[in-house]
Amino acid sequence: MPHRPIGIFDSGIGGLTVLRAALRRLPGESFVYLGDTARVPYGTKGADTVIRYAEQAAAFLVSHGVKMLVVACNTASAVALPHLARRFRLPVVGVIEPGARQACRQSRTGAIGVIGTEGTVGSGAYDRAILRLRPDARVLSAACPLFVPLTEEGWSGHPVADICAREYLAPLQEAGIDSLVLGCTHYPLLKPVLKRILGDGIILVDSAEATADAIAGRLLDAELASAGTVPREGRTRFYVTDLPDRFRRVGSTFLGTDIGEIEQIDIGIVADDSRPAVRSCVAGGWHQ
């Protein structure tokens, strides 16, 4: 089991910040990453829909023999974790609990801010996770719907990102938070602008890095950590559910390095228990 890869999925490219942190944190592990790019974003969709999509994504990864499932998507972590844990007999790690845990540990006053998509904030998942760990906490959340398109547009350093961030963060600053959870996997790209606005007085909790720590901990607990090292090439296999061009182009910024081979698959129209059809795309050409 320990030599098997770790499966990570997200609705699209955001989870690549989690993969990036995990690759750095766990040099001995290999990964299978699935971006459900044909159905991105999950953040504006209802819980039933997101659960169905997450189960299909997880089934695909399980069919690749992964030893652990990482739900690198805040929306899916908010609503689908119990379903996945029930259905698949594997350790399942989401991105909400690790970020919540780190915020609870680091906050002095207990006034914790959370920013995320409409879906994540609306679900109240961070509030619940934080209050379970630290009942004295006061959680203030703000949806930041423009942050995802801004980062995907490559405008993380644009003046518009600064204006949006000031507007989104103002109520949280006024309320006196002392730490802020980046409750969306896209947001690590905005850390420079967020740090500039918030200053040194507010701790930024990067849930991608917190999740990488949580993956490491769960691997040790379950005696699943790989002993060896893996060659740089082939450490990660990438799958997407739509054309790979945009994923490759925008995703490289999120991963911090070029993405090589990407296979396009269809997980939405197959029966749940059959193995999904895989078409492989190498340098633009298709082969079965």
Next chain:
Amino acid sequence: MPHRPIGIFDSGIGGLTVLRAALRRLPGESFVYLGDTARVPYGTKGADTVIRYAEQAAAFLVSHGVKMLVVACNTASAVALPHLARRFRLPVVGVIEPGARQACRQSRTGAIGVIGTEGTVGSGAYDRAILRLRPDARVLSAACPLFVPLTEEGWSGHPVADICAREYLAPLQEAGIDSLVLGCTHYPLLKPVLKRILGDGIILVDSAEATADAIAGRLLDAELASAGTVPREGRTRFYVTDLPDRFRRVGSTFLGTDIGEIEQIDIGIVADDSRPAVRSCVAGGWHQ
């Protein structure tokens, strides 16, 4: 046939600007509107995926006995119209040809600008439609990926919309366009800011209004125009593929009036030729 409704679909709420223009332009017609909100947006997805989604949406509308299909989505109009026209024996109207036609008619110099999503601009569909009608035209396009999230966020009048619009439009203004096609159904909400930036010298072509004119023309040509008038209530039936809450809330701004009953359906997991399952949602409660 003339008494039957007109079917309109879009990936989400943007097509409501087309419905709004059609309701105003065609007081004797009734409509069935489908927003494929579980899979929105189409604009960043590949052609094969968009064609499959469009065929499923069209099949659903055809199962409701519509007399005409209106593809109120630029991405789907760009790639799926010939497929739909081949498969369904109904008049099919898209949003690209009408906008292109009006721009060709109104432009004096032939220097025509087009703005849209990455998908629409990347498809080159407007360029082809314009050059087919007016081979002397010079088409300049710009993708404006932040316009959709800005309008859905209700920030059409926000200073950020102004900054984004200035940045996106600058190359088109410098190139000397004399008309600009709003090649995305969300963009009519940005007309005030676009008019302010472009001034009186550049004609704005609202493809929603142009499409309503085209629908009227095709109904007359095909002898399908309704003779009567329909009561205000029940003129439009609304269907969505995800939870209706967000569609109702954000969509009302796009439609310019409150949206009443909305039914949630699932068109993605049924076989192509079977009738999609319909669950009806009235005031938050579900019944089969």
